[in-house]
Amino acid sequence: MSEETMKAARDERRTATMARIAGALEGTRAKTAEVRDATPCILVRPDELTDVLTRLKERGGFDTVTFVTAVDLAPATPRFEVVHQLYSIAHTDRVRVKTAVTEEAASVPSCIALWPGAAYMERECFDMFGVRFDGHAGLKRLLMPEGYIYHPLRKDFPHQGIEPDRLYREWDAERRREFDPEAAR
């Protein structure tokens, strides 16, 4: 296959994807833009997110969610960008949905009604960035231990952590107190 044929095939695929997205989002205020890696990218507000994701899944054929994550753009405002990337198994193409949220109101609607498998990714995103997902029943820490109070992937978090041994030391002190109350006193 020659270079021109391949390029033509790529362009055709991209045009078809963009047309499918435009058809699915007809009547919403969501804007579609193409980003550097040629994945179509949709910018939405938090209150439109559920509607856009539902349309993309049901009308656009984007039937799986590849990942849910966030980007910390500090010191810019709004600070966070929640990113949903969807994939269509039938058409083998992708679309990215970006939702800008501020630090004060860092929450977006959960999409576990559409994709139950997104629950873990939303938990990880909450753990690492502190973005809340409304409607998620079990939104608690996934990677960091329970009781941890920081969100490590935020830009203002030092990479060596803030008192990384605090939870262990508290547990250790409690354990020693149980084991030998006299010595701990």
Next chain:
Amino acid sequence: MGSLTPADTSSEGGFFTTQINAVVNWGRKNSLWPMPLGLSCCGIELMAMIGPKFDIARFGAEAARFSPRQCDVMIVAGTLTWKMAQAARTIYDQMPEPKWVIAMGVCSSTGGMYDSYAVVQGIDSILPVDIYVPGCPPRPDAVIDALLKLQKKIERESPLKDIFGGPDVIDDRGTDQRTYQPNAAVDKSKLDLHPHDPRARRGSVAHGEPEAKA
């Protein structure tokens, strides 16, 4: 270990005289059952070490038990996170005395390349480590060397001191190994210098003959 001296080779039964500490140490050091705490890639090398090619059965340490109640030496193989630290400490506490700890690999020895909020920067902040093994991951040979060094250490223990009294450390060969420093020739005053400092250049002091006393 103390010597096993044939007392009377002509007697029919054939018996030996020895010290009780030496016998206990001999038994302990040749039946070191490891508690494999494989936390990351070091765990793969640890499995290779236990397997037939490297075969730590030669040193009596092949019986890896996955219950801490039956183990003597905990081999912390890999990156210990603060979240896992509670589990590691609990396992250590559940092991019966006497017990020893080998820190296998740079991650467990110092935190290694993970200068991070999640990783314990050296397990010696939560466990009493006997032997450190460098490497990322160390080859099984290096861990076997650590095992042999641990055996040497056990040889010099005085396990029945509480019952019979005696010295803390057995040194019947007179080598004074407890105070012997293998790196005694290194000038300690230069260890604190920055490596780029010209005074820290590798010279005859660090790597050659000990400096002649003036």
